[in-house]
Amino acid sequence: MKHRGRLVALAAGTCVLSIYPAFADEYHLTVLRDALLFGLFAVSLDFFWGSTGILSFGHATFFGLGGYVMTLVTMTSGLPAPSVLGLFAAVGAPAALAAIVGYFLLFGGVRGSFFTIVTLALSVIAQQLVISWSSVTGGDTGLLGVPPLALGGYEISGAMATYIVVAVTLIVVLLALRALEQSRWGKILIAIGDNEVRAAALGHNAPARLTLTFVISAAVAGFAGGLYVAIAGVVAPDLIGLLLSTEVIVWVAIGGRGTLLGPVVGAVLVQRAQQEISSMNPSLWPLILGCTFVIIVFVAPDGVMSIAERSRMLLRRRSA
Amino acid sequence: MEAAVTTLLNALTLIGILSLVGLGLTISFGLMNVTNLAHGEFLTVGAYAVYFTQSFGGSYWLGLVTAPLAAAIVGCALEWLILRHLYEKPIAAILATWGASLVIQQSLELVFGLGGKPVLPPVQGALDLSVAAYPAYRILLICIAAIALGLVLVLVRRTSFGLDIRTVIQNRTMAEAVGINTRRVYAIAFAFGAGVAGLAGALVSPLTTVLPQMGVGYLANAFFVVIVGGAGSVAGLIAGSTFIGGLTSVLNYQMSPSLVQAIVLLVAILIVRVRPNGLLSTAGALR
Numbered sequence: 001m002k003h004r005g006r007l008v009a010l011a012a013g014t015c016v017l018s019i020y021p022a023f024a025d026e027y028h029l030t031v032l033r034d035a036l037l038f039g040l041f042a043v044s045l046d047f048f049w050g051s052t053g054i055l056s057f058g059h060a061t062f063f064g065l066g067g068y069v070m071t072l073v074t075m076t077s078g079l080p081a082p083s084v085l086g087l088f089a090a091v092g093a094p095a096a097l098a099a100i101v102g103y104f105l106l107f108g109g110v111r112g113s114f115f116t117i118v119t120l121a122l123s124v125i126a127q128q129l130v131i132s133w134s135s136v137t138g139g140d141t142g143l144l145g146v147p148p149l150a151l152g153g154y155e156i157s158g159a160m161a162t163y164i165v166v167a168v169t170l171i172v173v174l175l176a177l178r179a180l181e182q183s184r185w186g187k188i189l190i191a192i193g194d195n196e197v198r199a200a201a202l203g204h205n206a207p208a209r210l211t212l213t214f215v216i217s218a219a220v221a222g223f224a225g226g227l228y229v230a231i232a233g234v235v236a237p238d239l240i241g242l243l244l245s246t247e248v249i250v251w252v253a254i255g256g257r258g259t260l261l262g263p264v265v266g267a268v269l270v271q272r273a274q275q276e277i278s279s280m281n282p283s284l285w286p287l288i289l290g291c292t293f294v295i296i297v298f299v300a301p302d303g304v305m306s307i308a309e310r311s312r313m314l315l316r317r318r319s320a
Numbered sequence: 321m322e323a324a325v326t327t328l329l330n331a332l333t334l335i336g337i338l339s340l341v342g343l344g345l346t347i348s349f350g351l352m353n354v355t356n357l358a359h360g361e362f363l364t365v366g367a368y369a370v371y372f373t374q375s376f377g378g379s380y381w382l383g384l385v386t387a388p389l390a391a392a393i394v395g396c397a398l399e400w401l402i403l404r405h406l407y408e409k410p411i412a413a414i415l416a417t418w419g420a421s422l423v424i425q426q427s428l429e430l431v432f433g434l435g436g437k438p439v440l441p442p443v444q445g446a447l448d449l450s451v452a453a454y455p456a457y458r459i460l461l462i463c464i465a466a467i468a469l470g471l472v473l474v475l476v477r478r479t480s481f482g483l484d485i486r487t488v489i490q491n492r493t494m495a496e497a498v499g500i501n502t503r504r505v506y507a508i509a510f511a512f513g514a515g516v517a518g519l520a521g522a523l524v525s526p527l528t529t530v531l532p533q534m535g536v537g538y539l540a541n542a543f544f545v546v547i548v549g550g551a552g553s554v555a556g557l558i559a560g561s562t563f564i565g566g567l568t569s570v571l572n573y574q575m576s577p578s579l580v581q582a583i584v585l586l587v588a589i590l591i592v593r594v595r596p597n598g599l600l601s602t603a604g605a606l607r
Contacts, residue, residue, distance in 0.1 A: 290420065
């Protein structure tokens, strides 16, 4: 029942995304496109956090790493099909980093808060490295003029084309991750999250499963980062920093952890709110972001979407 | 010889600060099982308290007294308003304390305005140590930090409140069964840890510019200290600080600070892999 509801929601979302260009001007189309890219990033975090219950506080490390790797590959002249190579690297490098971190932490028995803290530190340090290694990364200002996506000689630029690429990518990734979550794989992850010792006793290699999930999550985040810099044309240290790492947590928490689609909705709504508030007073946003964190924890621990679900259950109980 | 002495004294400065900041973290980690991401802000509040005192013509020494008090009050408020509701929900506590840290940072910026604030040290100039000259204030800092840590050790090992803390860390349920009010122990210990971090903030304030975001950098390092040393033990805290502070100071002599940070993190991760419960892993009570 619940799963069919989510499939209906995904179908409805797909309809909205395909109708939207008919009503929106070019500016609003690019705004939604960028929000959807961050939504894809939020989905990657949700895939790990939602299915394992372990929170990564430094997920922007993978998003930003994908962005920087994409930039460096596509800006190297003389490569055949630079966009394709770049995207492969933008997926591969974060996946490799996640594999290393996962091997040391998850196989070392590090769970819960400790994992969260080490990933937080990872994000802080990644940002520092990017800022100080300015000969390669452009330092504080980042790098301008990242070439747009190109496939077989055709350049994908312009609001409409990039919007379509992003929307289609997002839907495909959502369907793929959903299928993965509902497969045997996802069920074993739930078992590990519920009781790791028992799952291990049943013969499941918990650290290996968790690490591979972390790697997939990082790969999707890197892919989102690679797409983002190619479409935006710039890469800067705030794509890898702690603030983005925390913002993505808010998107997932507001949209609803473990729903995959919810984080996309959360990302779009929160970024809309952020633009409104920042246009009034730029220093107000961090204050409101902070309050949001505290309020979510007390009011809607399972996300804003869960309020709707809970009230529906309440109504049903009353009518029964 | 001169370089060695300077590096050693730099290391001692850093070790002192890291131990004081890490104390509150090791308390909230080891005692309450809570990850407090707003802990860096206690240091910031302490630093601002000194700036505030000096801006009214007060001396540095008065600031050194008000800083721990201000930080302890903020710590009390945080525990009472947010944390005490979240002891059973570790991830919710992480999110809420991170939110609180953003709120505290922005409030400080709104009240005191943008930009760094200067704090004057109580003593100027360098002290001649025959092999090398070293800033007099830093030597003072090392002494104050050492005295404060000594007092903490006495408190934990020799007082009845310290006994309560150690009991709760060893076995929470049993501690409640023998009549210890764990909630009260949590609240007091948390405020105490916040106050000590505020003291650390007052001590570092003359060495840097006072900024609303200054706590974040110390937070990351203090977490390494607790992870490497093992949560809930003063001995582990000092071992962790010595390791992180020593490594950072020695490497700082050779390469750029952010590269040093990256290397220290890598080594910390390696240590976690080999010794998941910390360097002195006999786990358990505050010793």
